[in-house]
Amino acid sequence: MKTASHHRWCDVTNEQMNPLFTRQYIVGTNTMLARVALKKGALVPEHHHVHEQMSQVLEGALLFRSEGEETVVRAGEVMCMSPNVPHEVTALEDSVALEVFNPPRHDWIAGNDAYLRSAQPTKA
Numbered sequence: 001m002k003t004a005s006h007h008r009w010c011d012v013t014n015e016q017m018n019p020l021f022t023r024q025y026i027v028g029t030n031t032m033l034a035r036v037a038l039k040k041g042a043l044v045p046e047h048h049h050v051h052e053q054m055s056q057v058l059e060g061a062l063l064f065r066s067e068g069e070e071t072v073v074r075a076g077e078v079m080c081m082s083p084n085v086p087h088e089v090t091a092l093e094d095s096v097a098l099e100v101f102n103p104p105r106h107d108w109i110a111g112n113d114a115y116l117r118s119a120q121p122t123k124a
Helices: 106-110
Strands: 015-018 021-027 032-038 043-047 052-059 061-066 069-074 078-081 087-091 095-102
Touching (some): 021 106, 052 069, 061 095
Antiparallel strands (some): 021 032, 052 078, 052 095, 061 069
């Protein structure tokens, strides 16, 4: 069994989830790394999942809403989410983020993520 693998984002399929949101992801044994690009006004509607999530903003700014609180996460900052915490995200400007999930998001892998595909942009 191969224990190490090398990936280049330019070789990973870039999925157009909706007009303002694209994603790529790489799946390991126990974790998933995703690269998401959100145009200003893109909305990830409120949802929750059993996965622990860490989101590092590489470019731009994202507004996370969770448990009645709002947090703006800018380039160089990280948001950590415990499993099963309802949250939503709005892109305040064109943004790129890396998302780490443990365990991997099997709903994404299976294409059971209609909430992302049908999300309507905000009036940001």
